[in-house]
Amino acid sequence: MRLRSILLASVVTAQPVAFANTNAGSKLYICTTPQPGVLDATSYAALAWLEIKGIGSHGEVGNSTNVLTYDTWDTDVVQKAKGMTDAGSPEIELARDPLDPGQIALRNAAATNFNYAFKMVRNDALVPGGTGTIRYNRGLVMGPREPMGRNEDFDLEVFTLGLQQRQITVDPTDGD
Numbered sequence: 001m002r003l004r005s006i007l008l009a010s011v012v013t014a015q016p017v018a019f020a021n022t023n024a025g026s027k028l029y030i031c032t033t034p035q036p037g038v039l040d041a042t043s044y045a046a047l048a049w050l051e052i053k054g055i056g057s058h059g060e061v062g063n064s065t066n067v068l069t070y071d072t073w074d075t076d077v078v079q080k081a082k083g084m085t086d087a088g089s090p091e092i093e094l095a096r097d098p099l100d101p102g103q104i105a106l107r108n109a110a111a112t113n114f115n116y117a118f119k120m121v122r123n124d125a126l127v128p129g130g131t132g133t134i135r136y137n138r139g140l141v142m143g144p145r146e147p148m149g150r151n152e153d154f155d156l157e158v159f160t161l162g163l164q165q166r167q168i169t170v171d172p173t174d175g176d
């Protein structure tokens with residue numbers, strides 16, 4: 001029985017270190033030049049990026065597709081089809097820093113009606129020196145809202161991104 005436990009332990013420790021990662025250490029960037037058209041991964045990668053510091057929370061992203069329905073007299077099951085897809089409207093909460101260049105760029109973007117590109121780099125590189133998962137998005141910036149709060153709350157700002165194209169995800173690399 002002890003030998004079986006030792007063998008089982010050696011098999012368990014041979015598994016990858018972690019496959020579920022937290023957001024800690026991730027970074028969010030903005031391109032300060034408006035991006036009016038749909039971008040591909042190569043176009044996103046070529047942009048100049050400015051990190052937005054103080055991110056506390058980033059809302060849900062991804063595609064949400066409407067389901068259209070139509071019922072007819074001669075069927076007992078509603079017909080369904082895919083409709084329009086919404087790329088999302090995540091909220092970004094940050095600890096307000098009036099001097100952070102990334103936050104200043106976000107505030108400036110919110111004052112316009114232009115689409116801006118965003119890049120999130122997750123802290124999930126496969127090996128030291130590798131690149132974490134990259135998620136690219138593009139959309140309008142709205143806000144900021146200021147939650148205010150109670151006496152022990154932080155000075156926060158909340159922005160909403162009105163994403164205008166499907167997210168592009170680039171998997172982590174091992175640095176080669």
